[in-house]
Amino acid sequence: MGKQAIVVHESDNVATSLRDLKKGEEVLLEIGDTENKVVLLNDIPFAHKFALKNIDLGENVIKYGEVIGKASKPIKMGEHVHVHNIESTRGRGDLEVDKR
């Protein structure tokens, strides 16, 4: 059985599951040289993301060591991170409409 989840870059604040994970499950993660433990607040489907720490509203979400979007709601450590709580900062014609 391989790892439960992967953290791609040590500056990331999200991890990606490598199999279907259950709410309440303890996930062990290698981040650089350290091993961290996160308790999941939701079921996390294979290849989906969860938070490694609390992320404030509007804070950058980091994966691959790069910004993949902003939190559109406060996110708790262990929570599922996806379209319901992060939004893109790019390709946002809808925001251009709001400005008009």
Next chain:
Amino acid sequence: MKVMGYVRPDGKVGFRNHLLVIPSSVCASEVAMRIASHVEGAIALPNQHGCCQVGADMDLTINTLIGLGKNPNVAAVLVVGLGCEGVPTSKVAEEISKTGKKAEYIIIQHCGGTLRAEEEGARIVRSLAQEVAKLEKEEVDISQITLAIECGGSDTTSGLASNPVAGYVSDKLIDHGGTSMFSETTELIGAEHTLVKRAATKEIGEKILEIVKNCELKAEKMGVDMRGGQPTPGNIEGGISTIEEKSLGCIYKGGTKPIEGVLNYGEAPAGKGLYIMDTPGQDIESITGMTAGGANVVIFTTGRGTPTGSPIVPVIKITGNPETFKHMQDNIDINVGTVVEGKETIQQTGERVFNEMIEVVNGKLTKAEALKHREFGMYKLTSTF
């Protein structure tokens, strides 16, 4: 390292020996398909383009059709025009024939309708088929490979496994003197700053920023949030949340080599090494663009799974999602999901995919070829007038 290929009169090397029937317009597509159906090995490229287009949009269609005919995997061509379309049928054939390969044309209105055009066309293509079959492969250097790397139906495993594996293959090919290109400008949005650092010159870096900006402006002008179109609903179900996340995963397929140039849609690279082509993120249009630019083999990474092939270029499909491989083994050539399962490294799987690419250029059929998957679609800049 040596591989077996068809050396064309212009010195370019193909790894397939296709006989194409290219309709100059939507109006000639049905007749082109009927002509191809009469002759062993002939393939038609039915499309919706070629008539009532203007300016740069018309030029794009003309140049793409010429580029497809010039592709070294193509041995000979018949261009079929209706007679009143904007695409100059005789010019398309003439440009293709500059490579030294046989390129003939017929005009349906001159022939006198469907049945006469079908008869005349089939007779020409039959004759070309007999000649093309005589061509033999010879030993060529591996640097004759021009690899196109495409990703489609992505999920999060694409960024973790299949794209880094494709990037490994691209790097290795370039180390052997070959050429590689990747595309899909939409899927550079949010990752362009990392690519700029790899641009061979400052101008190339500026061009990367320019194509990404122009692409993003299209979404802004439409007044929409791109999410739902890009990433697609399937990407989102597969765990990709934003276009930035998709892009950062996508660009791994371009490996780590310096970027030697930014190509327009369908443009051929001027030298060896790694190139970016400015195409939409839509897989079929993207592959067509790189094929018109001279790619002679494609590695296609997928997370969700897709049946896509090409009428001209062998498409090797790999997935980083082990479940997708199990579900869609008829379509996916190689499972690289072993990376996310921790059973293999990117280098180990990269070697497997590289070896498969060598087998395929030497003649092994990809699953898409064996199942006659010949998806075809061209990019268009604006609406038809």
